[in-house]
Amino acid sequence: MTADAFLFWFLALSTVAGGVMVVSLTNPIYAALSLAFTMVSVAAVFVTLEAFFVAGVQLIVYAGAVMVLFVMVLMLFDLKHEVESFARGKVTGAIKLLAAGLLAGLLIGAILYSSSGELGSSAPQAAAQIDSTKTLGYRLFTQHIFAFEALGVLLLVIAVGVVALSRSKGGTHGKH
């Protein structure tokens, strides 16, 4: 138990730290690296939750493909340290922070408020989903096959759309 607890706290700390760095670092490259760090941490969290397949997908898709995409774009732009990285306006900034803080507080309050329910008490039954990847694949290709195929179509559309978008000469607005 102690090992599990230690693992959770460690991963939680690294995840949150990564998140904070993504938000606060002014150099986009550093932010992207922090995001990759966070992705890996989240994958580890998935492992502690015994979702091995999803953890693997997280590593490959997010920490791999998506992050590479981000970093490549950033390299393409050759962005330096930003002069203006945060929104101006102290009042609105305060309101935004306050809104986010309140939202967090409310959600945590809601979670703790309902903690006496049966969800928390049900101990993880590892035996029940020992072969979770197999089950996952089975469910995905039987019960959710329609959604899966729809996702395929969506990705195709996105691929075409992105190519069209990046080849276009610019938006509808005139030059400033």
Added chain:
Amino acid sequence: MSQTALMSILLASPLIGFLINGFRRKHHSANVSGIIASVAVFISFVAAVLFWLELQGMAPESRSILVNYGSWMNVESLSINFGFLVDPLSSLMILIITGVGFLIHVFSIGYMHHDKNVAKYFAYLNFFIFNMLILVLGDSLVTLFVGWEGVGLASYLLIGFWFTDKEKASAGMKAFITNRIGDAAFLIGMFIFFVSFGTLNIQELNALAPTVAESTWLGVATLGTLFLFIGATGKSAQIPLYVWLPDAMAGPTPVSALIHAATMVTAGVYLIIRMNPVFLAAPNTMMVIAIIGVLTVVLAASIGITQNDIKKVLAYSTVSQLGYMFLACGVGAFTAAFFHLMTHAFFKALMFLGSGSVIHAMHEEQDIRKMGGLKKYLPWTHLTFMMGWLAILGTPGFSGFFSKDEILWMSWHSPLGHWSLWALGALGATMTAFYMTRLMALTFWGKSRVPKEIHPHESSPIMLFPLVVLAILSVVGGYVGIPHVIGAILPGHPENILAGWLGNIVKPIPGITEADAAMEWTLMGVSVGLATISAFIAYTLYVNKQEAVQSFTNKIKPVYELVYKKYLVDELYFGYIINPLVRLSENIWAYIDVRFIDRCTYWAGDLMKGGGSFVRSLQNGNLQSYAMYIGLGLVLTLTFVMMR
């Protein structure tokens, strides 16, 4: 010719005249405009005569022609037609209106010769005739009210005809506003009748009138007729709403003759005669009418004694004579009231036109103190004016004698009458004789006080022709209604033609007894004697002994001043009704409107503006701000869910 076509000609002719002159209002030729207008009215007059002849040919019980042009409004139980009714009463009325109206139109051609807006003037006159015909012929109270308002409008326009003079324009407004008060009461009376009888058709109302006289003050007939009577006091210039009529003399003199003497002001009397079965069912209203009428007679006559403006004297005389008509109505003698209406239309129109001739000759001078001795300059005017004077005095044989004495006798004899009514009426007749003689004396007789720069001249024949015709009518007009007691001693025993003609229209007074001939002769003698004495005194004083008059008026100066200033009624109205009302309105305006309502609206406007600019500042196009609103909304929603 069919009756519908005849009615169309009767009504449309003045309307077309009005339109023609209205569209050529920029033209300045009095002859052309005047001939168009006069011909229009003359066509109406011919149509009226034809109607009268048609009625003559009918059996006395069925003398009534109803021309219905179709439905005007039809709302549930309210059904009003464009219906116009010719019966013995309205046929005589349209004869007077178109006949006297035609003569006055002709007179106007001469009188308004120099005016630039002469086309507009004749257009208004024709408009007046048209509305007066609608008033008289309308078969329902609503149709009548249309004409009632129409003549009010025409009167307003014509009083204020020379509107560049501020005083004259405000005289028009005074007439209009005073009439509004009466009209409001008229409307209320109409509502009462509609609510209780379910119809506004005059004949149906007359048929539905309660046969048993109401003794309470709050009965339907009493209340309804009282309100109608208040409406009539506005239009016919009775106490308390008579104040507009003397001021109405600001209009051109022929207008005063037509509208403010002969026709429009008698509309109230006509209304009461028209609805006489309903009024007879309300003895309390009748009592009020008689008292108001006789008080008006005395009050107006006494003011008339002191006035120095020739038209003002005639105006108060008109108010006073209208009082006689109401007195007659009040005692139930509707035939006598109509008789006096008719004779008064003749002799008062004559005297107004005569005064117009005098004013014309004196170059717009109206003050009788600056006249005198005009007899030798204006022989025809003097002669015709004298016929009117004799008629209004009640000189035996002249028209006014028959009608006035009929009224005085009925006010004594009728079960609705009272000896005090007779006494006040006789007093009024005495005063009438005095002020009319004074007017004659100061204007035509005695020494000339005409300023040197004015050279009076006799009017043109076109102005004298109407005077002559009206003078003849003033003399012989009375012979259609010779009282029974006089007819009995005349050779051939002539009947009272008018009473016979109106027999089916006018309900007899309930409980009237056989006339006491001796009594009637006595009363007649007394009133004629009083009038003669008073006229003689006036003649002596104002022709020969003006100094005596001066010293006498100086002795009773406070009383004289009070009467001269018309008992301060205008000041009273201003002091106690109009000015407080104006002040109240000003206070309401200053406090409630400006300080409260305006502020509320400004405040609401500012709120909207502020709110709008605030909301606009939210719509700044900033993506992140929009995202923030989503976040805030989420927070609020969650808070709400949690709070539950």
Added chain:
Amino acid sequence: MVNTNVFLEIGLNHYLVLSTVLFCLGMIGVLLRKNAIVMLMSIELMLNAVNISFIAFGKYNSNIDGQIMVFFVMTIAAAEAAVGLALAVSIFKRFKEVNIRFFEHLKG
């Protein structure tokens, strides 16, 4: 629940709170950062936070559908990142910068 157990016994609540914190961090990033690419990254953070809660719920309810949902979310997130980056490229081509203020033309 005793206070020490909060640290020692890891349950559903812990994962959910972690998810919440991460989500709100992502939200702050979206709200405050000016760089469009960093905003996209923050969105990825938020999606990851949601994924954690999905997996946690799936595990503690013994329901495999939570993981399937995460699978879908990841696909969509990848697609969204691709579109977002393409837009960023467009902006960059035009303004030589990827600041979000160039998108402040949403007013009607």
